[in-house]
Amino acid sequence: MSLLTVGSVAFDAIETPFGKTDKIVGGAGTYISLASSFFVENQNIISVVGSDFPAATLSEMNSRGINTDGLQIKEGEKTFFWSGKYHNDMNNRDTLVTELNVLEHFDPIVPKPYQTSEYIMLGNLSPSVQSTVIERITKRPKLIAMDTMNFWMDIAMDDLKKTISMVDVLIVNDEEARQLTGEYALVTAAKNILAMGPKYVIIKKGEHGALLFSESQMFFAPALPLAEVFDPTGAGDTFAGGFMGYLAATDDITFDNLKRAVIYGSAMASFCVEKFGTERLLEVTQIDIDLRVKKFNDLSSFDLKK
Amino acid sequence: MSLLTVGSVAFDAIETPFGKTDKIVGGAGTYISLASSFFVENQNIISVVGSDFPAATLSEMNSRGINTDGLQIKEGEKTFFWSGKYHNDMNNRDTLVTELNVLEHFDPIVPKPYQTSEYIMLGNLSPSVQSTVIERITKRPKLIAMDTMNFWMDIAMDDLKKTISMVDVLIVNDEEARQLTGEYALVTAAKNILAMGPKYVIIKKGEHGALLFSESQMFFAPALPLAEVFDPTGAGDTFAGGFMGYLAATDDITFDNLKRAVIYGSAMASFCVEKFGTERLLEVTQIDIDLRVKKFNDLSSFDLKK
Numbered sequence: 342m343s344l345l346t347v348g349s350v351a352f353d354a355i356e357t358p359f360g361k362t363d364k365i366v367g368g369a370g371t372y373i374s375l376a377s378s379f380f381v382e383n384q385n386i387i388s389v390v391g392s393d394f395p396a397a398t399l400s401e402m403n404s405r406g407i408n409t410d411g412l413q414i415k416e417g418e419k420t421f422f423w424s425g426k427y428h429n430d431m432n433n434r435d436t437l438v439t440e441l442n443v444l445e446h447f448d449p450i451v452p453k454p455y456q457t458s459e460y461i462m463l464g465n466l467s468p469s470v471q472s473t474v475i476e477r478i479t480k481r482p483k484l485i486a487m488d489t490m491n492f493w494m495d496i497a498m499d500d501l502k503k504t505i506s507m508v509d510v511l512i513v514n515d516e517e518a519r520q521l522t523g524e525y526a527l528v529t530a531a532k533n534i535l536a537m538g539p540k541y542v543i544i545k546k547g548e549h550g551a552l553l554f555s556e557s558q559m560f561f562a563p564a565l566p567l568a569e570v571f572d573p574t575g576a577g578d579t580f581a582g583g584f585m586g587y588l589a590a591t592d593d594i595t596f597d598n599l600k601r602a603v604i605y606g607s608a609m610a611s612f613c614v615e616k617f618g619t620e621r622l623l624e625v626t627q628i629d630i631d632l633r634v635k636k637f638n639d640l641s642s643f644d645l646k647k
Numbered sequence: 648m649s650l651l652t653v654g655s656v657a658f659d660a661i662e663t664p665f666g667k668t669d670k671i672v673g674g675a676g677t678y679i680s681l682a683s684s685f686f687v688e689n690q691n692i693i694s695v696v697g698s699d700f701p702a703a704t705l706s707e708m709n710s711r712g713i714n715t716d717g718l719q720i721k722e723g724e725k726t727f728f729w730s731g732k733y734h735n736d737m738n739n740r741d742t743l744v745t746e747l748n749v750l751e752h753f754d755p756i757v758p759k760p761y762q763t764s765e766y767i768m769l770g771n772l773s774p775s776v777q778s779t780v781i782e783r784i785t786k787r788p789k790l791i792a793m794d795t796m797n798f799w800m801d802i803a804m805d806d807l808k809k810t811i812s813m814v815d816v817l818i819v820n821d822e823e824a825r826q827l828t829g830e831y832a833l834v835t836a837a838k839n840i841l842a843m844g845p846k847y848v849i850i851k852k853g854e855h856g857a858l859l860f861s862e863s864q865m866f867f868a869p870a871l872p873l874a875e876v877f878d879p880t881g882a883g884d885t886f887a888g889g890f891m892g893y894l895a896a897t898d899d900i901t902f903d904n905l906k907r908a909v910i911y912g913s914a915m916a917s918f919c920v921e922k923f924g925t926e927r928l929l930e931v932t933q934i935d936i937d938l939r940v941k942k943f944n945d946l947s948s949f950d951l952k953k
């Protein structure tokens with residue numbers, strides 16, 4: 342049940358209506374692996390940082406069972422940096438700065454022990470980096486999931502579609518699903534995405550929950566209605582990490598277990614937005630998670646029979 | 648378990664990306680009573696139309712157990728008329744024409760047999776008409792629910808708040824909940840609305856489902872993801888009709904039963920949008936409803952235990 346995460350480990354500077362941060366640690370790979378570390382004792386990560394990246398963060402990841410042998414540290418280079426500002430409704434954000442730095446020429450080297458990973462979560466990165474990782478895996482994994490974003494649809498649609506055809510689960514948000522397929526209705530968009538290759542597609546709708554589709558089944562997971570969304574950064578990655586962590590830990594890829602995984606992913610994401618960056622994730626306990634998942638259950642369960 | 652609906656019986660002319668209609672029968676009272684007629688054998692309606700209103704529609708209502716003794720027919724006057732146009736996303740519409748006609752001086756007379764109604768659904772109307780009906784009921788009903796819209800918040804907020812304080816359930820959409828309370832987060836908005844008097848508040852989020860709140864509980868019902876929303880007119884009223892029809896039929900106002908009622912309301916609304924106006928509602932069978940409700944159950948149920 343070995344889990345491999347591929348994704349950026351980076352610096353973010355975030356401004357929301359509740360405040361702003363200096364450079365803090367962020368990146369899809371960070372959020373994914375932190376979230377999945379609550380489910381799996383050991384996992385691997387492939388990423389790249391510059392020599393400006395704090396060693397303490399890598400130690401923190403190691404202490405949570407995240408093996409960083411595949412995380413390259415580029416001497417004399419700078420870590421990927423993103424800065425953004427959220428507006429009042431928290432659904433829209435402006436990117437203020439993007440400095441690719443070490444990501445610009447990232448060659449995702451896959452260490453030998455990683456090459457037989459059974460569960461692979463490809464965080465949002467260039468589709469060619471994502472497909473390179475898949476090509477470097479020597480044994481077909483049980484499940485490969487990938488995230489992406491509209492940026493790649495704008496500049497590398499062919500590459501993206503090739504990579505999508507190689508994975509089992511595509512995780513996108515509603516706007517990305519629409520842009521990818523040219524279809525407005527999400528059921529139709531999902532159908533088109535399944536025709537591109539994946540067996541499952543998850544369409545995230547932010548505060549409106551998430552939809553999981555297979556060719557013959559459909560599942561809807563609510564988002565927890567929150568009084569305050571403090572900082573949405575990383576919520577989608579945290580969802581993916583909870584989802585894949587749960588699947589890898591339970592080693593069961595039936596639709597019923599994917600449904601549970603979506604609920605665990607949603608629960609993890611609901612923590613992420615409560616504080617800036619990874620702050621809340623770093624404090625969460627197993628009991629918090631159990632209680633949060635129970636809340637999701639209470640929120641959406643009903644009994645048709647009186 | 649007597650059910651009373653108060654609401655407009657009207658003409659609509661609708662334009663959607665799928666086509667346009669001439670004047671067809673619409674109105675909150677029409678949709679509510681039609682939807683609830685699938686749950687209760689007999690019910691009463693208070694409304695007003697002009698002498699231009701087709702007798703055939705009243706016969707159709709009567710044949711479905713909707714007693715129209717409280718539906719006033721104003722000789723020589725014209726029925727309320729609304730015309731609107733939906734845009735591509737179907738979430739926004741422009742009102743092209745509003746002719747109040749008979750609604751302008753509507754005095755909601757409550758026939759004697761209606762005065763002991765146990766369940767009352769007040770469709771969207773001026774808050775003073777809604778409160779007049781409540782004042783004319785001689786015995787406190789088991790449950791009064793009301794719908795409203797932002798128009799009344801703009802021009803009659805005090806009247807509206809007074810009426811809200813007299814009911815048990817307020818049914819609004821997300822934008823209305825925000826305007827009514829000045830709160831963006833729906834959990835906070837719901838809390839504020841409960842403080843205005845109602846024991847329950849339902850916040851409809853269109854294609855994103857509906858939330859039901861009591862002081863201590865919260866329930867989320869998904870909307871059925873549809874490939875095509877043909878015409879959203881009346882969906883909210885149909886939801887309210889299914890909700891109240893189910894409650895009146897089961898005569899049980901526990902939170903667990905309100906959850907079921909929200910699911911039945913959502914199921915009825917999912918039919919409404921499949922064709923123009925009331926067309927689809929008029930064809931629906933009991934078997935259709937059972938299958939649709941099962942779909943909602945399949946869509947949102949999961950089992951946390953493996």
